[in-house]
Amino acid sequence: MPLPERRYVITFGCPDRTGIVAGISSFLAEHGGWIVEAAYHTDQDTNWFFTRQEVRADSLRFDVAELRARFTGVARELGAHPGSWRVTDTAERRRVVILVSKEGHCLYDLLGRVASRELDVDVAAVIGNHADLAGITRAHGIPFHHVPFPVSDPEGKQAAFAQLRQLVDAHDPHAVVLARFMQVLPVELCAAWSGRALNIHHSFLPSFIGARPYHQAHNRGVKLVGATCHYVTAELDEGPIVEQDVIRVDHTDSIPDMVRKGRDIEKVVLARGLRWHLEDRVLLHGNRTVIF
């Protein structure tokens, strides 16, 4: 596969009014910016405008820092808050840290995608509260850290989270992936990694929040099981949803069968959500997401 060409990605949100598209596109056109991909959306309920634009890096006469500096003026004129737009450079490799427990299907899947370059990112580290997945991680040439989380020991748990945070933050990752990590993040970590921590929940949220969703699904007799990739927030399983999918089950499926079938969905839903996040395709809008 040829190397993808270098691009600058602008994501932007502001209250809707006439002239926003013209403002952004005229600014880019003025500097020769070649828009390769563009998406726009207006949320009618809140009258909020969103856009994402990919510009060929070689079409502009300046670098990404200069683009960012110049775009600041455009954004200010259009009434956008400083935190509601970003300019990123696809040449900056994305760094990812993955958190795991014992169940390996999501980790195996992500490592396979990275190894085959389908997901072209740096996995800076894998951190597990159990050591079961150390072997496969290291076989891929990736550091594995074991941070045990003691049961019924609040202080020990707090210390473990502190260590986890240190290990993660050392890499300043673009994404912290909870790949079936079975610990609930404390509020301060949710805040520290806000908009960067992606969880895969093994149900079609908001059904079956909390523990053992496949057991809940089996008891309720549903005909489909699902998975949800969402941003982690302080409210358990309530964060903005990035992606969901389902798979059919029937009366012949025991709980272990549902678990097995559900895993195939968990893997693809997490992989899709992570890709979109790393490509700056996910824009937050309150507790909802715009996926460009």
Place this chain on the structure above:
Amino acid sequence: MPLPERRYVITFGCPDRTGIVAGISSFLAEHGGWIVEAAYHTDQDTNWFFTRQEVRADSLRFDVAELRARFTGVARELGAHPGSWRVTDTAERRRVVILVSKEGHCLYDLLGRVASRELDVDVAAVIGNHADLAGITRAHGIPFHHVPFPVSDPEGKQAAFAQLRQLVDAHDPHAVVLARFMQVLPVELCAAWSGRALNIHHSFLPSFIGARPYHQAHNRGVKLVGATCHYVTAELDEGPIVEQDVIRVDHTDSIPDMVRKGRDIEKVVLARGLRWHLEDRVLLHGNRTVIF
């Protein structure tokens, strides 16, 4: 399309043990019974055995009443309760009563299926708490009854339910279909039509129980909306699920868009559920269903 051949359908459930299949199939074989379709299932959690068998009517030397009489002995020997098995005759045309309000998509869909003989049943009557759908119903040659349900008038409402019950029960229908009927059935009607009243709920239950599920779905930012066909029980939206399906939505979909997309799912989910019910393919198992 050729007329489907006449068949007797046996549905049967009892505690699992060895020899059940042998018992039933030997009984049938002894009388020359040609099994055209057979399905078996054992629920491992409850150790309960289920089967459904279709036998060619012309392969037996006696009629359905005699089959029923003779099978009583087999069932007793196998330890089945009298209420846990049935023998039906496909030559008996299925009678259906449909309950509606103002929204017509499910009714239009069912009438189209009946008119094109895809669903080969007698729609004995359509009953609406509004009269909006009288015209199309009568255009199909089917009686329409308008039973208004007064708001804020408990006695008037009770009288309306009594009239509804009388109109429905006059046909002794195999199925009472709540095709987006917007009234909650009182406990006594749930009991009277137990195992025969099918509702279509416009969400992927157990998500978004109750009113305005598409609004709830939009607020939660889900990426799929769904529909659920379930038996009506006294617990609102909690009855045994017969069928479910979902359709993808995204940030560009307003609530009316979700409503529109969801309708396509409501229609097929209800039509599938109704077909399976009328073909005696749905066996109840507590609050779950076995679909053969």
Place this chain on the structure above:
Amino acid sequence: MPLPERRYVITFGCPDRTGIVAGISSFLAEHGGWIVEAAYHTDQDTNWFFTRQEVRADSLRFDVAELRARFTGVARELGAHPGSWRVTDTAERRRVVILVSKEGHCLYDLLGRVASRELDVDVAAVIGNHADLAGITRAHGIPFHHVPFPVSDPEGKQAAFAQLRQLVDAHDPHAVVLARFMQVLPVELCAAWSGRALNIHHSFLPSFIGARPYHQAHNRGVKLVGATCHYVTAELDEGPIVEQDVIRVDHTDSIPDMVRKGRDIEKVVLARGLRWHLEDRVLLHGNRTVIF
């Protein structure tokens, strides 16, 4: 449901270069045009740019004819051929003519959608080479014309097509829908209705081109059957694909079962394709389509 607000829809294609988005959006902004929905796409293989924009009619100081006149200059400057862009007005009701044979499921479905205002169009006429569907059509208050197509009588057939064309063209419809119309259109009709004639093919094209696709599917032992909505061209079943979907089948499904299951897909695929076409969401690109 509230009336949707009046909008002007611009669809536009030209060779890609920098400044197109800026050109169009600046033109609109200059006149106060409020863009409510916008989509852009560049085909990398052919370097062709596509866009579709919805503008609130009340945001512009002039009517659609004036918008069209003024946009001509913009289009010319951007290097677009006169035939590669259009400006339409959502206030102009869409007229549809539907062609049928004996099988009614797609017709029933479309009429139900029209009657419930989900598809808010005028069905100007239904024309059948058989009269089977006259009754339901007229029950909806829509004229039905019976145009018999004689077998083994080339001249009679030619005359029938001439009559068909006259009946259709009398309404100058935005769409001619072949809703399981079992006659192959002659080349001159394909040309006359180019880009307006939508067919529903009962297979997942390009599998099972031609006659009896469900029989072909059954023989090949496929595990999914599908349907394809495509524009009619002189090459049978080879026109640009607008929409496709599939449904799972298994070894228990006979050919009639496949036919029945497939119909549910045919209906939704045709309804989606027709909606997109009538909303000017389908842009042709050689034998492919861009769906905005």
Place this chain on the structure above:
Amino acid sequence: MPLPERRYVITFGCPDRTGIVAGISSFLAEHGGWIVEAAYHTDQDTNWFFTRQEVRADSLRFDVAELRARFTGVARELGAHPGSWRVTDTAERRRVVILVSKEGHCLYDLLGRVASRELDVDVAAVIGNHADLAGITRAHGIPFHHVPFPVSDPEGKQAAFAQLRQLVDAHDPHAVVLARFMQVLPVELCAAWSGRALNIHHSFLPSFIGARPYHQAHNRGVKLVGATCHYVTAELDEGPIVEQDVIRVDHTDSIPDMVRKGRDIEKVVLARGLRWHLEDRVLLHGNRTVIF
């Protein structure tokens, strides 16, 4: 997860007539055989009967060899050919050999499933015509053999196939998995591995037979891409289909995007097909399959 209980699996096919189910189930009941799972199917077109039964090993008083010996008489009485039934023992671990080229997504996926015990089989060897995937294979503790296939050297190629055959046959595997193996097997290997060689084709067959199916799909402008798991036969891509699935694509998807999305389908379709094959759930019926 608890160890699954040991079971004997009977698969059986013969011309349909009355008394088959009774014959088999009475035989089992007579010896105390506890049927844990049973499925029956009659193909109406060919009047052929199929069944698959799982019996708890500890419910019988004899071992699998004795069961096989005794069942021979039952099968003969019911008119089954010796080759049309089998009795297997789930205690015999399934051996699999995987053939690969350069593309690793299916191999990564299978190895992940094996490592996490989701697919509880022995991968006896991985054989590649390129060495790219040697590392990951050996990291999983599995032998990798590199068998180069020379281009434009018929004799060299023949020798390579001979070596391949020797390496595979040394393990007498239950399944030979062509996990995106890019060499067409010669007729003699198709025959030698008949009913055991599973291929994953990267299209929704019978669409896009042969090379570069995603390119063909892109050119045709389809709205879904798919994958097909089928048995290998001498007719390229024409063998009995075991499983298929599809994923939605649109005009924004380039060929590399289609390749990437399609891989997610290839992986699950192959994994499902392989599981069913190894659990003796796939019965051949001419060029079609019955999946129990």
